[in-house]
Amino acid sequence: MCLISFAWQPGTPTPLRLMGNRDEFYARPTAPMGEWQDSPDVVGGRDLEAGGSWMAARRGGVVAALTNVRDLQLSVPPGAPSRGELVAGALQCGNIEAWLRELSQGEALRYAGFNLLVATPQRLWHLHRGRDRLALSEVPPGVHGLSNADLNSPWPKLLDVRRALEDAILQPGCWPTAVQRAMQNPQEAAVEALPDTGAGLELERQLSAAFIVGEHYGTRATSWLTLDSHGHIRITEQRFGPRGRFEGETTLALANDSLASTL
Template sequence: MCLISFAWQPGTPTPLRLMGNRDEFYARPTAPMDHWRDSPDVVGGRDLEAGGSWLAAKRGGVVATLTNVRDLQLSVPPGAPSRGELVANALQCNDIEAWLSELSQGEALRYAGFNLLVATPTRLWHLHRGRERLALSEVPPGVHGLSNADLNSPWPKLLHVRGALEHAILQQGHLQAWPSAVQRAMQNPQEAAVEALPNTGVGLELERQLSAAFIVGERYGTRATSWLTLDSQGHIKITEQRFGPLGRFEGETTLALPSDSLASMP
């Protein structure tokens, strides 16, 4: 993913509501969201080039999603593995907290920069691997956003989509604005004003193009908008909308994952 907004409300009937956009080159081979043949308890999109994912969920109430960190000064080890494998690994490990701890103690430095979110009905972890720090933390309750920097970095598009979700969650407790109002914000192609742009080292023209929540292009752009809910019993409902060059709509899939016993959940 390249832009995520989520509401983390542990102890409520729906601890997690999350929506995000995946931006990628259209030529990169991708499988639409579905049950994974090699892991039938997992649903998500699949990167057919490297085998990982940007957002996936596992039966029983585990969700994992990832954004890349865009920083040209961040050193990347030669032969670094695909960051998308982190999503797959999060859903296939037996002890999430121990695995994340191992990553935070240095294993994550094998990868280029990333943010990884892993959620269960009772816990939500954020692992950040950037140039200045490698850190694992539990996300506090509230409405948050992630793009290609750290958690809640005030990039214009992040503030826009986070504000839409805050309005849906906080000002309209009946949640009539979820997911429609947040979806409209996620699919807004307006670019940010020049003075509000971050400086990630890619140059002004590309920085402007990437500042839109929904990127419209011929070779690169927003290929999917996905949203999900995770309830307190571990039930997950997830929807993926897919797009082609110039924002052409290519299809929508909604899947549900039932709950298993929560006894083994962290």
């Protein structure tokens, strides 16, 4: 994913609400959200080129989501594995905290830059692999955002979607619609507000929109989920093609022992 906003409220009936956009080349083969054949307890979209994911969930109450870090000065090891395999790894490992700690102690340096979120009803971890630091932390309660830098870096689109989620939390009935509107806003940021990641002005402007509309590259999915205190998860994925063409929607509900779907 390239943009995520989430509300972390541990100790409440709904500890986690999360919504994100996946930006990718349309030519990259992708499976829509569904149950994974090689891990039937896991559901999510699937990158068919490398086998990973950008956001997925495991029955029993575990959620993982990923954004890439965009920094052209960040050194990437030759033959670095796909960052999407981190989402799969988080949902398939036996001990989440131990697995994350191993990554934070140097194993994550095998990958290009990323942010990884892993949540249960009680805990939410953030692992950041950037140019200047590799760090694992527990996310404090509140409304947060991630784009292609560190947690809550004040990029314009991140501020917009985080503000929309803050408002939705305060106004019953506004989740997820109000946040979805912000996530699917194609407006580009003003030049003076753009980050400088080394990509050049034209590309920075194109990538500054929450919802990127393009012919070959753009926002391919908007996904949102809720995780309740009992470990039940409800997750929706909307899919898009070139120029933002709508291509379908899937909703899955995961209880600890069942899976229901609405196509």
